[in-house]
Amino acid sequence: MEAVKVIIDEAIAKELDLRNLPLSSNTFSIVDLGCSIGPNTFIAVQNILEAIKQIYQSLSLDYQIPEFSIFFNDQTSNDFNALFASVPPNRQYFAAATPGSFQGRLFPEFAVHFFHSSNAIHWLSKVPEELMDRESLAWNKERVHYTNARQQVYDAYASRSLN
Template sequence: MEESFPMTGGDGPYSYAKNSNLQKEAAENAKALLVAAITKNLEINKQKICPISSSFRIVDFGCSTGPNTFIAVDTIIEAVSKTFHDHVPEFHVFFSDHVSNDFNILFTNLPKDRTYFAAGVPGSFHRRLFPRASLNLAYSSHALQWLSKTPAEVEDSSSPAFNKGKIFYAKAAEQVGEAYRRQHEEDMASFFNARSEELAPGGLLAILMSGREDGSSPAQSSLGPFLAPLESTLVDMANEGVISHEKLDSFNLPIFSPSPEEIRKIIQKNGCFEISRLELQPRTFRPMIITPEQCRAGFESIISKHFNDNNNNQNIVDQIFSRYSKKIEGCSPISADDKSIATGLFLSLKRKS
C-alpha cells in the first residue's frame, strides 16, 4: 500500500512553512539551471497545441505548504514569459501533493499579487493526476526522493535485507541498499509513465532532488550523515526500553538518493523523454546539521504514525525530538567536503512529439 507522510502543516514553530530554508537554498542554487532549461528548450509552436485550453499550465509536484513553491512558480513564469516575448499567455498553476498535505495553510499564504490562476490537486505523483497532454511544464523540488513506501524486505526478519536496529540504508548491508534502489526504480518508472501521459508534446519536466555520485553504492552516499543523530536517538530509546526493539526494527525512512546513471536508465526505458540536462550540483552548502525544528518539520508525521499508541499519545514524539535536540549538541557540523553525503541532482526533460 502506498503511504503518505506529509510535512508538518500549520504555521507553528515546527511547521514546514517555517523550517524549509535548506530546501529553499538548494532550489536557489539550481535557479539558473531551471531558467536555462526553460529558455533553451521550450518550444512555443508545440505549446500552442495543448487541447485543453490556451492557457499555459504549470504544476509543482510535492508542493508541500510553501513558501518555496511560490518562489519557484514565480521563477518559472518569469522565464516562460521571456520565451513567449510579446504574446504571454495566461498561466494556470496547479499545486499538487498528497491528500494529507495542509492545503489550507498553502492557500492561505498564496501571494496576493500573483499573476496566475491557482488550483490544488491532491494525490500521489506516482500515478496520473491530470488529463492527457494537458500540462506544459511540470516541476518538482526535493520531493521525489520520497518513495511510495518502505521496501518490504527491509522490515522482514527472514529477509537478507532485514535492516535490524537501523532506520535507513546508510552504512547498512548491501542487500538493504539494493532493496531501496529497486523500490526507487519502480516508483520513478511510475512517475515518468504518468508524466509522459500528462505533458503535451514539447512540454518540459524539471526536477531537483537529492542524489549521489555515479559509481557509488547506496550505502556509501546518502542522507545518512544528516539522519544519524535521529537513528542514534531511537536506538538509545530502544535500549532503555522507552520504545520496543520491534518498533525500531520495523521503522525505516522511505527516502532514496539515486545516481545520475540510475535516473538515466529509467528515463531511457520509458522512451518518451529527451534528456536536456542531468547532472549533480556542487556541494555548496555551509557546514551544518539538521536542527530539531527542521527534523520535526520533515519527519514528525512518519514518526508519530509509527511510534505513537493509545497509551502514550504525543508524549513519545516529544521525547524523541527532545532527545534529538540534546543529541546534536555534541555532533560536529557536516561539511560540504564530506563525500558520503547526498548532493543535489538536477534534471530537465522534454516530452517527445
C-alpha cells in the same frame, strides 16, 4: 529555490518550444509536484513564469503571452488551507490544488504544459539495485542522496526515474 533559478531558466530556454506548443485555449498549465505548504513553491512558480515569459519576449511574442494556471500538488495529508492562506496576493496566475500521489495519473492527457518538482527522488518506488551493491561503481555508501556522489550514482537514479 534561488540557487536553482539558473538551472530552471536554462532548461526552459533549451527545452520549451513555444512555437510548437499546442494551446487548446489561451492558458498555459504548470504543476508543482510535492508543493508542501510554501513558501518555496511560490518562488519556484514565479521563477518558472518569468523564464516562460522571457521566451515569449525573446521571440517577439509578447502579445501572445497566455494566462497561467498553476496546480499545486501534494499528498492528501498536505495542509492545502495553509498553502492557499500564503499564496502571494500579487500573483500572476490562477491557483488550484490537485491532491494525490504523483506515482499515479493526476491530470487528463495533454492538460499540462510544464511539470516541476523540487524534490521527488524520495518518491521512487524502488532504490536502484546498483546503489546497494558494495562492488558496484554506483554503490552510494548507504547515503539516500546523490549530491557530490560519483557519476554512476547519478546515472543509476536517472535511469530509474525513466522506468
